[in-house]
Amino acid sequence: MLRAEGVTLGYGGTPVVHDVTLDITEGGVGLIGESGSGKTTLARAFLGLLTPMSGNIWYGDQTLKKADQRRFRKDVQPVFQAEALDPRMRIGGSVAEGLSRGERHRVPELLRQVGLAPELAERRPHQLSGGQRQRVVIARALAVGPRLLILDEPTSALDVTVQARILDLLASLDTERLLITHNLAVVGRLCRTSHVLFAGRVVEAGPTAELLDRPAHPYTLALRDAVPKLGGPPPVARGRTEARPAETGCPFRLRCPLAAAACERAPALREVAGRQVACHRAEDVLGG
Incomplete structure (x- = not known):
C-alpha cells in the first residue's frame, strides 16, 4: 500500500533521513531505533505531513502527492500516544471526529471494539487512565475503517500490564501496521519484518524474528x-x-x-x- 523509494527527508534544508527505501508489507513492519534515529520523521512522510527532499512516497501506483487524498486519509490512519487527545473534548466527540453526522451512532460500538464501556463517551481525557486514553486513540483511528495504522510508540507511556492489553488489541485488528518503536518486545509481537535505523539510515532490515535472534x-x-x-x-x-x-x-x-x-x-x-x-x-x- 505504501512505499518509500530513495527518500531523503530533512528540516530547514538539513537532511535527517538518508536515501531510505522501504515497503509496508503484509504482516506489519517495524521501525526500530533510538531517539533521533529518524523513525518519526519517516512516519510523518508516510502520512503526507512532510515532503521528501528527494525520492518519493508511493501510495499504490501513484506518488502520495498525486494520490486521491480523501481515499488516502481513509485508508491510512495515525495512532499517536494518548496525550494526542484534546483535553477540552469529551471522549465521544474525539472518537466521532472522522465520522459524518449520520455515522456518529457508531461511537459506542467503536468503544466496545477497543474494550471500553460506552458510558466513557461522556468523560474527558483527564478522567481516564493512560491505558483507557490509548484505547480511545485507537478507536478514533478505527472509526473510518483504515487499511493501515501508523503507530508511533503506542505503548511507551503505559505500565507493563496495560501494554500487554494494548498489544493484544492491536494484534487482533484486521489492519496492516507500521510501528515506530524502540521497544524490541513490542516490535517482535506485532511486526513480521523490521528496519533498524541509525542516524537516519537503514542499517539492517529483514524478518523481525531473525533480526532479534541473530543480529x-x-x-x-x-x-x-x-x-x-x-x-x-x-x-x-x-x-x-x-x-x-x-x-x-x-x-x-x-x-x-x-x-x-x-x-x-x-x-x-x-x-x-x-x-x-x-x-x-x-x-x-x-x-x-
Missing part, C-alpha cells in the same frame, strides 16, 4: 543486548554509547567495538544471511 549489525546487537532479562545479569553496554554518529564513513563506527579501517568507507546495504545489512563486518557479528 547482523553491531547496532542491532547493541539494542538487543541493552534489554534487561528477568533474573539475568544487568545489560552491558557495547562500544562508546556517548559518541555522536560519524559524519563520514559508517555512521556507527565511532561507537562500534568492531570498527576497522574499512569502516572509514560508508557501507552499502547488502544481502547477508537473508536480510539487508549496511556493515562491512556483518559476517563477524553473526559469527560472534
Whole structure:
C-alpha cells in the first residue's frame, strides 16, 4: 500500500533521513531505533505531513502527492500516544471526529471494539487512565475503517500490564501496521519484518524474528543486548554509547567495538544471511 523509494527527508534544508527505501508489507513492519534515529520523521512522510527532499512516497501506483487524498486519509490512519487527545473534548466527540453526522451512532460500538464501556463517551481525557486514553486513540483511528495504522510508540507511556492489553488489541485488528518503536518486545509481537535505523539510515532490515535472534549489525546487537532479562545479569553496554554518529564513513563506527579501517568507507546495504545489512563486518557479528 505504501512505499518509500530513495527518500531523503530533512528540516530547514538539513537532511535527517538518508536515501531510505522501504515497503509496508503484509504482516506489519517495524521501525526500530533510538531517539533521533529518524523513525518519526519517516512516519510523518508516510502520512503526507512532510515532503521528501528527494525520492518519493508511493501510495499504490501513484506518488502520495498525486494520490486521491480523501481515499488516502481513509485508508491510512495515525495512532499517536494518548496525550494526542484534546483535553477540552469529551471522549465521544474525539472518537466521532472522522465520522459524518449520520455515522456518529457508531461511537459506542467503536468503544466496545477497543474494550471500553460506552458510558466513557461522556468523560474527558483527564478522567481516564493512560491505558483507557490509548484505547480511545485507537478507536478514533478505527472509526473510518483504515487499511493501515501508523503507530508511533503506542505503548511507551503505559505500565507493563496495560501494554500487554494494548498489544493484544492491536494484534487482533484486521489492519496492516507500521510501528515506530524502540521497544524490541513490542516490535517482535506485532511486526513480521523490521528496519533498524541509525542516524537516519537503514542499517539492517529483514524478518523481525531473525533480526532479534541473530543480529547482523553491531547496532542491532547493541539494542538487543541493552534489554534487561528477568533474573539475568544487568545489560552491558557495547562500544562508546556517548559518541555522536560519524559524519563520514559508517555512521556507527565511532561507537562500534568492531570498527576497522574499512569502516572509514560508508557501507552499502547488502544481502547477508537473508536480510539487508549496511556493515562491512556483518559476517563477524553473526559469527560472534
